[in-house]
Amino acid sequence: MIKNLNYILILATIVILGAVGIAFIFGTTFSWVMSETDGLWRQTALYQDYVNVMNLTVGPMVILLVIVLGLCIPKRLFSGARLLQLMGSLTAMTLVLSLSLGIRLGISALLTVAMFMQMVVIVMTLVGSKKLVFEVTGFYIQIGSALLHMGLILFLFDLVLIGDALAQRTLHLNIFWVSTLFIGVGMVFTFYSDELSRLFSRGQASA
């Protein structure tokens, strides 16, 4: 079942990413046409309208992406019915908070829960716990995946909750650099896990 769930989440991610891509193509084409019609359109109210339409189009898709990402996290810690219950609870919590307190807080709450779960996943991976549910084997790919997801959560959390307002720019950028580090290291570990395993096992053997 977990394999199918993974596949569904991956499929959902691809579909949402594809939709975001189409929205960006629309935005670029629209900008191009507008620039050809009126070279100064970025100084007009039309530009703000364009930004609003793009926000309305891309915003929900990014929210869906965050939800899918948030749902991806518990699958490392839980499986079977408990996983489905937890995923349902997380979705319900996000919806209720979004409807009552606003989307920003709803999404931030989901990301906060996901962040704590991911911290647990990272620690358990580092200590070599056998309780984690990974569909792939090997330390580097597991810790890489965990760090990459943590980086993405931090990045989105930073963007959604902290924002780039001048008053909190330093905090925003500090979290941004941490998330960039996690994403970079996570990607290298995930994509080059076999090479890293060979490299370090060789190092250990020669030592």
Add this chain to the structure above:
Amino acid sequence: MNISGYLLAREMTTRIGQPLIYLLLIFSIALAVVTVVPALRRNMRYFVLVLFLNLVAGWLRLVNFHYRIATELVLADPSGAMATGRFYIPVWIEDEKFFFWPLILCGLVLFSRYKDQVWQTALSALLAIFGVLTFFTSNPFAEPLKDFHAGYIQYAMTAVANVDPAVKAQAYHSLHGRMVGFYNSEYMWTHPPMLFISYATFAVAFMGGILMLTKRDDIYEKLGYSYAKAGFIILTIGLLLGYPWALTAWSGEPWWYDPKINITLMMWVAYSAYLHARLYTHRRGMRVTAASLNYLGFFGVVFTYVSTYLIPGIHSVAG
């Protein structure tokens, strides 16, 4: 400030560079011929090596020119006539962009560990196309750093002219702003080159996708994937490094949803979707989906680059 030293270095760059760019065209055409004539293919790697040395020679000339800019030119505050800074300009701006990209691609082709002739021929053909395109669209030697040159000469002429101090101050501040936020920015040294390196790896990945389709051999898809994942890491880090730069350089300006940023994000999501789809190629339909996303991603790479010159915006030189 030693303008004559700078002008001499610029002229030397043109004198040395122009023959090199013509050689680039000749070697690229020769490489293209080698790729289509089977009898000549066993010498292909020598042609790639010569092309690589040609590109490296051109690039070293540009490095020398940029070094001379850093040592010969200063930007002085007209109010106090104090030296306020030198220009440390990376070697991938203006027309140098499309010179740097083939240089990286050539290195990837030359040092590719997979020696299969079909693979090497396809990559060499791609390289030949890039070489010809560089000659016709982006010659960095004809007028080295045209925009920088125009801006600096205007500043230098205003500095010595008998004009209102306010005009001098305006010329100084205009160039100073570009020096701090663009030419000397640490992000200029990291964000663009990472993107160009990723573009070169995506070009190779695209070729892998094309060969998989035409030759029906999985090895090319795997080769393409190995380049795509390397390119994706570099692209992601490169894009992220552009974010703090955008916050400071375009503070107060509407840069979100700029056409170039849109299309770059489209490219990123296409490659991200490709790498996700690639995990499940054993499932029905996912193989075609993954391959299509690889092609879409490369379309995004080409369009991202071309959009800089076509679509006006904050990240563009068009209009």
